[in-house]
Amino acid sequence: MKKKITFIVLTILVFFGCAFGAINMYDNIRQQGEKELANTNLYPRVEDVILRMILPIDQQLSDVPVEDVAKTYLSLSFMDSNTDYVNEYLYFVSIFNDEFSNWQNLFLDESNYYYAVNLETGKTLSTQGIHSDQPDISHIFEDESIQDDFIWYAKVSFDEEGNVTLMTSQEQFHNTLDLQSLISDIFAGTWATYGEDTGVYASINPPTNIEITFAVPKNGGSLVDYYSYPMYTRINPMNDNIAGMLSLMAVGLCIVTGLYMLIYPIRIVEEIQPYRTLKRIKGEVYLFVMPMVIMGVFVILGHLSENMIMQDVNLYNGIREYGFDPQRILPPLAILLWMLLFFLFTLCVYIVKYAFHIRLKNYFWNHTCLGWFFRACKNGMNAVIQFDMHDSVNQTLIKILGVNFIIIVGISFFFVFGIIWAIIYTIILFFILKNRFVSIRNDYQVLLDATQRLSNGDFDIQIDQDLGLFNSLRDEFSNIRDGFEKAVNEEVKSQKMKTELISNVSHDLKTPLTSIITYLDLLKNPDATYDEKKEYMGVIERNTSRLKSLIEDLFEVTKVNTGNITLDLVDMNIISLVQQVYFECQDALDANDLDVRITCSEEKILCHLDSSKTYRIFENLLMNISKYALPQSRVYIDISKLENEVVLTFRNISKDEMHFDGTEIVERFVQGDKSRNAKGSGLGLAIAKSFTEVQQGTFNVVIDGDLFKVIVVFPTIEEVKEPEEGI
16 A cells, blocks of 8 residues: 555656646746747748738728728739629639738738828828737837837838838848739739639729838737648748747657656556556557547647747636636646646556556556457357257257248349349338337236336236247236235335234234323322222332233243244143133133133143243233123133144124224234223234244134134144053
8 A cells, every 4th residue: 555655646746747847947948949949041931921801901002992902902914805704703702802801801801910001191000009018019119218119020111102111120131012912922822823724813992192101029829821830830930949948848748757667667557546446447558549639739739838938828818817817827727737748648558558568468468458359250150159059049040040041042033123122122121120129018018017007006916918039027017016015015014014003003002101100199198098009019010010021921921023932842742731721811801700611622622832932822812802892791612633633713793883904903013902991912912823823823813703713733743552451
C-alpha cells in the first residue's frame, strides 16, 4: 500500500513539475519570438492581406448597395462580341459576390484596427469607437508615441484615377502596388484560367479618393484572411516560431515523463487505477485512437498557450466579461492540459511496456481485436470439428441449410435469369421467415403479458393457447403462478396472525396486570378492614396465578414453534393417562354439571410418548370443555385402537354459537368467546396441537353446528409379553 501511494504522489509531482516548468517558459518563448520578429521582412505578407480589406471598406465609405457590388468593382470583357455570354457573366458575378461576402465577414470584424477616409466626401470609417483602448491611428506614421504599441501598420492611398500607393511600418519597403497584379495572383485558379478557356476576362475596378490606415497591435489581433488563417499569423511570423518552440518543448517534456514511466517498476503501476483498468482496452485503440486524442489535446493546449504567450486581448477581455481574472484562470487551465497530455503519453508508454512484460505474443492474442478475431476463428473451427451429427437439432439445421444450398445452386444455373429466380426465392423466404418470427414474437408477447399481470398480483391469469417454442415455459408459468399465489396467501395469513398475536397478547397480559395494580392501590388504603384486605389479596393471588399461567403457556408454544423442546419419551398406557387427567379436572367439570362418558375398546393401549406433554394435551382439552361446554350436558371421550394408532375423540355441545372453523380455533390466542371474557389465554388448543404434532401425532378440530369435536391420533406400540415360567 505504501508503494502505491508513493507512485501516485510521485507521478502527480512529476506531471505537475513538468507542466509548471512549461508555463514558466512562456515568457522566454515570447521574448525569443520578438527578437526574431525584429529581423523579419514583413512586406511579402502585407501584399496578401491588404487587397481583401480595401474593397469592403470602400463599399461602406462610398455607400455602395450590396446588389451593386459586382457592378461597381467587377469589369468583364469578351473576346467575341457576337457571342452570347450571359451564363458566363452571371457565373462571374455570382463568384465575385460570394468572394466579396467572405471578405466582409472575415475582415470587417469588430476586433480589427483600421481607419479609413473618403478624400472626396470626407466620410470616415474606423474601429476606434468600438475599442475604448484603441488610439487614433490615422496619423500613426507621424505620431511616434503610439507606434511601439503595434507590431505592424500600413497606409494605402488611392488617388482620383485609382492609382494605389502603399506605405508600411518598414520604411525600406514603401511601394506603389499594381492592384491588378495582386488580383490576378489571388484569382489565378478561377477567373483568369476560366477566362482564357472561354474568351471572358475579368478585372477589378480600383477604388478612388480613399485612404486606409490599419494596424495590428503587439498583443495580437483577430483579423482573419480569406483562407481562415489568422491575419496576425500571416503578418507576424512570430506565431510560427511560437508553434515550433511549443512543439519542441512538448516533445521534450513528453520524453521526460515517458522515461519516468519506463523506469518505474511495472508490478506497482499495473495495480493502480486507472492503469489497471485502462490496460484492458484493446490495443487497436492505443494504436489508432490514442494518437488522435493526444493530437487533439495538443492542439487545444497549443492554441491556449499561443494566446497566453501573445496575451490575446480578445481572449483576456472575454474572460473578464464573465467576472474572472484571466491571470488566475488561464495558468491553472494550461497546467491541467499539460498534465493531461503527459498522462496520455505515459499511458501509451505503459501499454507498450506492459505488452513486452507479458510478451508481445500474449498481448496480441489477449488484448487486441485482431487476436480476438483469430481466437474466434479457431474456436469456430473446433466447433465444426466437434459438431455432433447425431443431435436432432443439428440434423434439422443441416436439412434446412442443405435445401437452401440446393435451391441457390439451382438458381445459379439460370445465369442471367437466375437473378429473377433469386429475387422470387428471396421474397418467398422473406415471407416465410417473417410469418415465423411474427408467430414467435406474438407467443413471446403473450407469455410476457401474463408474467407482467402475475407480477401485478393477478393470479387468475391462464395461458391455454399453444405457444410453440414457449410451451415448456407456459407449463412452468402455471407452476410459478400457483406457488406465487400460495406464498402470497401464506404471507397475508402470517401478517394477519402476527397482528392478532400482538393484539391478543397485549389484551391477555394487560387484564390481570390491571387488576393486580388496582387491588394493590386498594391495599394501600389505610381505612380498609382486615377482611377487605384479605379479599384484595385473594384477587391479586388469582390474577398473579393467571398471569403466570399465561406466560408459561406462551413460553411453551414458543418453544414448540422454534423447535427448542426436549421430549422425554417413555412407554405409557394412554387410557390410564386419560382417566388420570379426568380425575384431576373433575371439579372443574362438575362445576358446570357436565356428565363425562369415557369409552374405550381395550383396557390397555401403549404409546411411546412424553407423559408430561401428553398430560398437558388432555388437560387443556378437558379444561377447554369445562369453560365452553353447555352446562348440564354430556361430554363424550372415545378411545379406540386401529392397526398402528390410537384415536381419541372428545365431543361436547358448545354453550355459545360457534362462528369459526376448526383450523382457526387452534391458532394462538384464539378463543371461542370473541369478547375474550372467558378466563383463558387462548393458547390451550394451540399448545395441545403443537405437543401432539411434535410427538408425530395429528390434532384436528371438527365443527358441526353446536357440536365441538377434537380428534387426537397417536402411533401405538405393541406390548411385549413376558414368557411364562415353566412348572
